[in-house]
Amino acid sequence: MRFEVLGPLRVRSGDSELNLGPIQQRVVLAVLLSRANRPVNRDQLIAAVWGDAPPAYAVNLVQKHVARIRRVLEPARAPRTQSHRLTWTDAGYRLAVPAEDLDLSRFDTGLAEARRARAAGDLTGAIVALRAALDQWSGPFCTGLSSPLLDAERDRHEEGRVEAIVERIELDLESGAHRDLVPELRGLLAEHPLRERVWSLLMIALYRTGRAAEALSVFQEARRYLIDELGLEPTEQLCRVHEQILSGDPAIDQPAPLGGGVVVGGMSTVPRQLPAGAFWFAGRAEELARLDDLLAQLPAGAPSAVVISAVSGSAGVGKTALAVHWAHRVADQFPDGQLYINLRGFDPDRRAISPTAAVHALLVALGVPPERIPPSLDARAALYRSMLADKRILVLLDNARDANQVRPLLPGTRSALAMVTSRNRLTSLVAAEGAHPLSLDVLSPADAYDLLRRRLGHSRVSAEPEAADRIVAACARLPLALNIVAARAQQTGFRLAEIAAELRRAGQRLTVLDAGDPTGRVRSVFALSYAALTEPAARLFRLVGLHPRTEFSATAAASLIGESPAQVRALLVELDLASLLTEHTPGRYALHDLLHAYAGELADDRTAEPDRRAALHGMFDYYLHSAYAGERLLYPNRDPITLTPQLHTVVVEEFSDEAQAMSWFAIEYPVLVASAELAANAGFDQHAWQLAWVLGTFLQRRRQWSDLAAIGRVALQAADRLADATGQFHALRLLAIALTQLRWYDEAEAYARRSIDVSARWNDPVSQAIGHRILSDLLLAQERHQEAITHAERALDLYLAVNHLAGQALALNAIGWGHARAGDHRRCITRCEQALGLHQQLGNRLAESATWHSLGYAHHHLGHDRKAIACFERALRITREMSDWDGEVTILNDLGDALHAAGDTDAARHAWQHAADVLGAADPSVADQLQIKIATVKFREELPSSGSVHTRAH
Numbered sequence: 001m002r003f004e005v006l007g008p009l010r011v012r013s014g015d016s017e018l019n020l021g022p023i024q025q026r027v028v029l030a031v032l033l034s035r036a037n038r039p040v041n042r043d044q045l046i047a048a049v050w051g052d053a054p055p056a057y058a059v060n061l062v063q064k065h066v067a068r069i070r071r072v073l074e075p076a077r078a079p080r081t082q083s084h085r086l087t088w089t090d091a092g093y094r095l096a097v098p099a100e101d102l103d104l105s106r107f108d109t110g111l112a113e114a115r116r117a118r119a120a121g122d123l124t125g126a127i128v129a130l131r132a133a134l135d136q137w138s139g140p141f142c143t144g145l146s147s148p149l150l151d152a153e154r155d156r157h158e159e160g161r162v163e164a165i166v167e168r169i170e171l172d173l174e175s176g177a178h179r180d181l182v183p184e185l186r187g188l189l190a191e192h193p194l195r196e197r198v199w200s201l202l203m204i205a206l207y208r209t210g211r212a213a214e215a216l217s218v219f220q221e222a223r224r225y226l227i228d229e230l231g232l233e234p235t236e237q238l239c240r241v242h243e244q245i246l247s248g249d250p251a252i253d254q255p256a257p258l259g260g261g262v263v264v265g266g267m268s269t270v271p272r273q274l275p276a277g278a279f280w281f282a283g284r285a286e287e288l289a290r291l292d293d294l295l296a297q298l299p300a301g302a303p304s305a306v307v308i309s310a311v312s313g314s315a316g317v318g319k320t321a322l323a324v325h326w327a328h329r330v331a332d333q334f335p336d337g338q339l340y341i342n343l344r345g346f347d348p349d350r351r352a353i354s355p356t357a358a359v360h361a362l363l364v365a366l367g368v369p370p371e372r373i374p375p376s377l378d379a380r381a382a383l384y385r386s387m388l389a390d391k392r393i394l395v396l397l398d399n400a401r402d403a404n405q406v407r408p409l410l411p412g413t414r415s416a417l418a419m420v421t422s423r424n425r426l427t428s429l430v431a432a433e434g435a436h437p438l439s440l441d442v443l444s445p446a447d448a449y450d451l452l453r454r455r456l457g458h459s460r461v462s463a464e465p466e467a468a469d470r471i472v473a474a475c476a477r478l479p480l481a482l483n484i485v486a487a488r489a490q491q492t493g494f495r496l497a498e499i500a501a502e503l504r505r506a507g508q509r510l511t512v513l514d515a516g517d518p519t520g521r522v523r524s525v526f527a528l529s530y531a532a533l534t535e536p537a538a539r540l541f542r543l544v545g546l547h548p549r550t551e552f553s554a555t556a557a558a559s560l561i562g563e564s565p566a567q568v569r570a571l572l573v574e575l576d577l578a579s580l581l582t583e584h585t586p587g588r589y590a591l592h593d594l595l596h597a598y599a600g601e602l603a604d605d606r607t608a609e610p611d612r613r614a615a616l617h618g619m620f621d622y623y624l625h626s627a628y629a630g631e632r633l634l635y636p637n638r639d640p641i642t643l644t645p646q647l648h649t650v651v652v653e654e655f656s657d658e659a660q661a662m663s664w665f666a667i668e669y670p671v672l673v674a675s676a677e678l679a680a681n682a683g684f685d686q687h688a689w690q691l692a693w694v695l696g697t698f699l700q701r702r703r704q705w706s707d708l709a710a711i712g713r714v715a716l717q718a719a720d721r722l723a724d725a726t727g728q729f730h731a732l733r734l735l736a737i738a739l740t741q742l743r744w745y746d747e748a749e750a751y752a753r754r755s756i757d758v759s760a761r762w763n764d765p766v767s768q769a770i771g772h773r774i775l776s777d778l779l780l781a782q783e784r785h786q787e788a789i790t791h792a793e794r795a796l797d798l799y800l801a802v803n804h805l806a807g808q809a810l811a812l813n814a815i816g817w818g819h820a821r822a823g824d825h826r827r828c829i830t831r832c833e834q835a836l837g838l839h840q841q842l843g844n845r846l847a848e849s850a851t852w853h854s855l856g857y858a859h860h861h862l863g864h865d866r867k868a869i870a871c872f873e874r875a876l877r878i879t880r881e882m883s884d885w886d887g888e889v890t891i892l893n894d895l896g897d898a899l900h901a902a903g904d905t906d907a908a909r910h911a912w913q914h915a916a917d918v919l920g921a922a923d924p925s926v927a928d929q930l931q932i933k934i935a936t937v938k939f940r941e942e943l944p945s946s947g948s949v950h951t952r953a954h
Contacts, residue, residue: 001013001073001101002101002102002103003033003036003097003101003102003103004103004138005030005033005034005102005103005141005142006103006104006107006136006137006138006139006141006157006161007137007138007139007140007141007143008138008139008142008143008144009026009029009030009033009142009143009144009145011029011072011073018072018073019072020069020072021069021072023145024049024061024065025065025068025069026145027049027145027146027147027150028045028049028062028065028066028069029065029069029095030142030145030147030150031045031048031049031147031149031150032045032069032086032093032095033095033097033102033104034104034149034150034153035095036095036096036097036102036104036105037094037095037096037097038094039089039091039092039093039094040092040093040094041091041092041093042059042062042092042093044092045062045092045093046058046059046062047148047149048147048148048149048150049062049147049148049149050147050148051147051148066086066093069086070083070085070086073085073086103136103137104136104157106133106136107133107134107136107137107160107164108133109133110129110130110132110133110136111129111130111133111160111164113125113129113133114126114127114129114130114133114167115167117129118167120270123171123174123367126171127168127171127172130164130167130168130171131168133164134161134164134165134168137161140154140158141153141154141157141158142154162188162192162195165188166188166195166197166198166201169181169184169185169188169198169201170201173201173204173205173208181201181205182202182205182206182209185198185201185202185205186202189202193225193229194226194229196222196226196234196235196237196238197237199218199219199222199234199238200237200238200241202215202218203215203216203218203219203238203241203242203245204241204252206218207245207252208252208913208917209909209910209913209914210909210910210912210913210934211906211909212245215245216242216245216246219234219238219241219242219245222234222238270335270336270337271337271338271339271365271366271393272331272337272338273337273338273339273340273341273365274324274327274328274331274338274340274396275320275324275340275584276324276584277324277325277328278321278324278325279454280451280454280455280483280486281321281325281454282443282447282448282450282451282454283443283444283446283447283448283450283451284318284322284325284440284447287322287438287440288322288325288326288329290436290438291326291438292330294417294436295330295333295417316478316479316480316481316592317440317441317442317478317479317480318440318443318480319398319399319421319422319423319440320398320399320421321479322440323396323398323419323421324396326419327394327396327419330394331394333392334392334393334417335392336391336392336393337391337393337394338393338394338395338396339362339365339366339393339394339395339396340396340398341353341358341361341362341396341397341398341409342398342399343358343397343398343399343400343401343405343406344399345399345400345401345402345405345422345423345424346399346401346423352401352405353405355377355381355404355407355408355409356376356377356706357707358397358405358408358409359377359380359381359384359408359409360373360380360704362395362409363380363383363384363387366384366387368383368387373703377408380408381408381409384408384409385411385412385413388411388412388413388416389412389413390413390415391411391413391415391416392415392416393411393415393416393417394416394417394418394419395409395410395411395416395417395418395419396418396419396421397409397418397419397420397421398421399421399422399423400420400421400422400424400426401422401424402422402424402426403426403427403428403429403432403433406418406420406426406429407429407433410433420435425437425439442476442477442478443477443478443479443482444477445469445472445477447477448472448475448477448479448482449461449468449469449472451479451482451483451486452468452471452482452486455482455483455486455487455489455490456489456490456496460496461496464495464496464497466497467495467496467497467499467500468496470500470503470504471485471496471499471500471503474500474503474504475503480592483579484526484529484578484579484580485499485529486579487529487577487578487579488529488532488578491532491577491578492532526580526595526598529578529579529580530580530598530602532578533574533575533578533580534571534574536561536571537571537574537575537578539561540557540560540561540568540571540572541575541580541599541602542599542603542606542607543560543561543599543603543607543615544557544560544581544591544596544599545596545597545598545599545600545601545602545603546560546600546603546615546616546619547560547596547619548671548674548675548677548678549670549674550590550591550592550596551588551589551590551671552588552589552590552671553587553588553589553668554568554569554572554587554588554589555622555626555651555653556619556622556623556671557571557572557589558622558651559618559619559621559622559650559651560615560618560619561615561618562614562615562618562647562649562650563649564651565651572589575589576589580595581595588667613682614647616678616679616682616684617647617684618647618649618650619675620675620679620684620687620691621644621646621647621650621652621687622650622651622652623668623671623672623675623691624643624644624687624690624691624694625643625646625650625652626652626653626664626668627665627668627672627691627694627695628643628690628694629652629653629654629655629661630653630655630661630662630664630665630694630698631661631694631696631697631698633655633657633658633661634658634661634662634665634697634698634701637806637842637844638697639766641690641693641726641730643690644686644687644690662698662701665695665698669695669698669699669707672691672694672695673695673707673710673711675687675691676691676692676695676711676714676715677711677714679691679718680714680717680718685718685719685721685722685727686718686722686724686727688714688715688718689714689715689716689718689722689724689727689730689731690727691711691715692711692712692714692715692731692734693715693730693734695708695711696708696730696734696737699711700737703741705738705739705742706738706742708734708737708738709734709735709738709739709742711734712731712732712734712735712738713731713735715727715730715731715734716728716731716732716735718731719731725758725761725762728755728758729755729758729759729762729764729767729771732751732752732754732755732758732771733755733770733771733774735747735748735751736748736749736751736752736755736771736774736775736778737774739751740774740777740778740781743781745778745781745782748778749775749778749779752771752774752775752778753771753775755767755770755771755774756768756771756772756775759771765798765799765801765802766798766799766802766804766807768795768798769794769795769796769799769804769807769811770795770807772791772792772794772795772798773791773792773795773810773811773814775788775791776788776789776791776792776795776814776818777814779791780817780818780821783821785818785821785822786822788814788818788821789815789818789819789822792811792814792815792818793811793815795807795810795811795814796808796811796812796815799811805838805841805842806838806842806844806847808835808838809835809838809839809842809844809847809851810835810847812831812832812835812838813831813832813835813839813847813850813851813854815831816828816829816830816831816832816851816854816858817832817854817857819831820854820857820858820861825857825858825859825861826858826862828854828855828857828858829855829858829859832851832854832855832858833855835847835851836848836851836852836855839851845878845881846878846879846887848878849874849875849878849879849887849891850875850887852871852872852874852875852878853871853872853875853887853890853891853894855871856868856869856870856871856872856875856891856894856895857894859871859898860894860897860901863901865898865899865901865902866902868894868898869895869898869902872891872894872895872898873895875887875891876888876891876892876895879891888915888918889915889918892911892912892914892915892918893911893912893915895911896908896909896910896911896912896915896933899911909934912930912933912934913930913934915930916930916931916934
């Protein structure tokens with residue numbers, strides 16, 4: 001049974017609407033529903049229905065109405081039996097209604113869910129929840145019914161509904177739906193003209209659709225109304241929006257922050273990336289006080305970076321623990337969020353994260369869609385600084401290699417604070433950027449002793465003070481070593497004297513006790529923990545040292561030892577309990593880089609070569625075959641390859657849909673890149689080039705051209721060593737695509753032409769055709785139109801020879817597009833119409849969109865503007881369905897040209913502005929040209945051709 005009060009009062013049972021009786025009986029039911037699941041005594045009910053003037057027989061009327069309501073709601077209930085729906089208790093009448101059965105409860109629940117999602121930075125989730133909540137309304141609360149309580153409730157719920165609508169409009173502004181909101185906002189103001197928040201949202205929506213003059217006139221209209229009605233000037237918020245529009249403040253071009261979040265391109269998130277703090281953290285009182293003093297200076301404009309460096313480059317001294325502990329302590333002073341990234345500056349097995357990749361990761365954390373992140377470091381850093389401008393945000397840059405790695409990651413605003421940890425002193429950062437150095441040494445004896453007490457308990461340590469002293473000395477007062485020893489003591493229950501004796505024996509056996517190097521002593525601690533493992537767990541720990549990263553999934557660990565994920569989890573728990581690794585998120589594990597290096601040493605010293613190669617083979621198989629399964633969902637129309645045979649012991653990932661595959665790639669792609677490099681270095685060349693192949697689609701979608709070029713080079717070297725023509729072709733193809741996008745045209749052309757030569761020797765016409773299409777795209781990018789058409793036609797001939805329909809369609813569109821760029825628009829239409837039919841027959845939606853765009857471009861240049869607009873709109877719908885940002889920008893730009901030519905100036909400006917909004921800071925030169933178009937139309941000047949704005953994504 002479903003109850004509705006957000007509109008006319010209705011009760012539905014199944015598909016039937018119940019007859020609720022006369023008006024006064026409906027009022028009683030409405031009052032009870034407004035207090036659903038709460039008792040209402042007779043006096044309260046009478047006052048709610050009749051107010052201060054109830055009839056003399058009000059009690060009898062209430063009893064009669066309640067009895068009739070019970071019969072309506074429970075028609076099958078036997079006479080004189082107790083009602084389970086509308087009961088009488090000592091506290092009054094209680095109408096039991098499950099929350100999911102009352103639209104008012106569903107609205108309240110959805111609104112709360114939306115606000116939680118919004119606070120967590122989940123814009124999509126907030127929009128979905130808020131729209132679902134507002135869908136519960138069909139009119140004013142209990143439309144047509146009146147009573148003192150219902151009238152008051154109607155006003156209260158209407159206020160909540162309007163507030164929810166305003167929140168939904170803010171979220172829609174975040175998603176870029178600016179123009180669509182203008183009529184709704186005007187209608188809302190007609191009903192609620194005193195809401196300044198709505199006036200400001202209307203101004204922002206108008207401004208972002210290129211209607212700045214109207215936005216300014218709205219402010220004047222609001223000001224006149226407020227003065228006339230209230231005798232008050234507009235509030236500071238409304239005036240600030242007005243000033244931003246007048247000054248052309250770039251901040252108003254970006255979506256406004258939601259609850260203090262950082263916003264870009266329709267996304268909003270408040271990052272909370274700090275790792276969990278260590279419960280055992282001890283000491284460092286002086287250092288914490290210095291950090292507190294530094295924070296206190298920020299409002300006065302103190303320098304915005306603090307450096308934490310370890311003495312003599314020692315590891316495990318607690319740099320990260322101190323930084324994370326303090327960051328958590330002051331997190332509430334950074335309401336716009338906390339960012340964290342491990343820069344891997346001293347990882348013994350992997351390269352440090354490049355500044356370009358690091359800024360990419362930080363932008364993703366701030367909510368920037370990966371496909372909207374520009375390729376160059378300078379452009380990424382500029383976007384990053386823009387997003388942090390005036391934000392109160394903390395950036396923790398952990399394990400930095402040097403100042404050059406850090407500089408692009410520093411905020412450009414004094415309201416933010418950057419903390420940098422490094423084994424180096426970063427002297428140049430102190431000198432040039434005014435960073436405050438803070439050097440850490442090993443713990444003092446007292447603090448080291450305190451750490452043991454926190455881990456093991458005060459009574460246990462106090463009972464054996466001499467043994468505790470020996471442990472502290474053996475661990476060189478290094479926090480990492482002390483924690484591992486404490487974990488050993490906790491697990492075994494051994495007396496501390498026994499633990500100290502074990503440490504002494506382990507140090508003698510390994511001869512690593514170097515009094516001048518605390519890091520040397522920590523290896524004896526590692527050896528002690530390793531020796532306590534069961535053999536299966538010890539074997540897993542050794543083989544983890546072969547993994548290219550310090551973070552991995554349980555399934556990846558299983559592939560190293562040839563067991564199932566279920567079997568390996570027990571071993572991972574054993575390693576976690578020994579503090580040799582941690583499960584930092586469900587199913588994913590990480591270990592300190594020193595431990596990873598130690599595991600690698602053990603793998604080298606204690607693993608036979610056949611076992612070592614079997615472990616690597618299993619790991620490479622896991623990543624290759626899992627990624628291949630995901631890639632087939634990302635690009636099902638792509639011609640498959642034959643993979644290296646999979647070991648029967650390896651369990652691979654299974655994906656239910658494209659979204660799940662994309663999520664997996666987003667987490668694992670750094671591991672896949674590292675695995676390809678490791679495979680090439682370890683002699684698994686076929687795995688190396690095939691790992692590059694499976695990554696190609698994902699990296700192209702993410703526009704990570706530098707990564708694509710790097711892995712393409714690895715793949716080409718591996719394929720060359722194998723003299724594998726298939727691998728050579730695919731590596732050359734990836735390199736040509738990536739370098740074209742990076743505008744390294746000469747090198748890209750050399751690789752494209754070599755791919756054609758390789759596939760010709762291999763006698764594979766389909767690969768030859770792909771090579772010719774790639775070369776055609778590259779030549780068009782350089783305005784070499786006729787050469788481009790020739791290669792596209794050669795691709796078509798090759799596809800026709802083997803009846804490859806999908807390829808024929810792609811080649812036909814490439815030929816048509818080449819003719820369009822060369823000015824022969826009628827030939828373009830002929831070829832593209834042929835391509836369109838094939839794309840639709842084969843269901844290749846993204847390629848269909850590109851062809852609709854080509855047709856629109858040709859019709860526009862022939863003066864067929866209405867046809868052009870129809871084609872562009874078809875293309876636009878598909879690109880939005882497929883989340884093809886690159887294509888959307890191109891189509892919106894050309895749609896604006898066609899609309900302008902057709903005389904629809906407002907729609908043209910809207911299309912260009914939308915393109916600029918989508919583009920953001922990803923390509924400033926194109927965004928500038930779009931803004932020039934918008935400005936030019938405003939002044940009704942003649943608009944020049946914009947071929948240079950027109951870019952193409954195939």
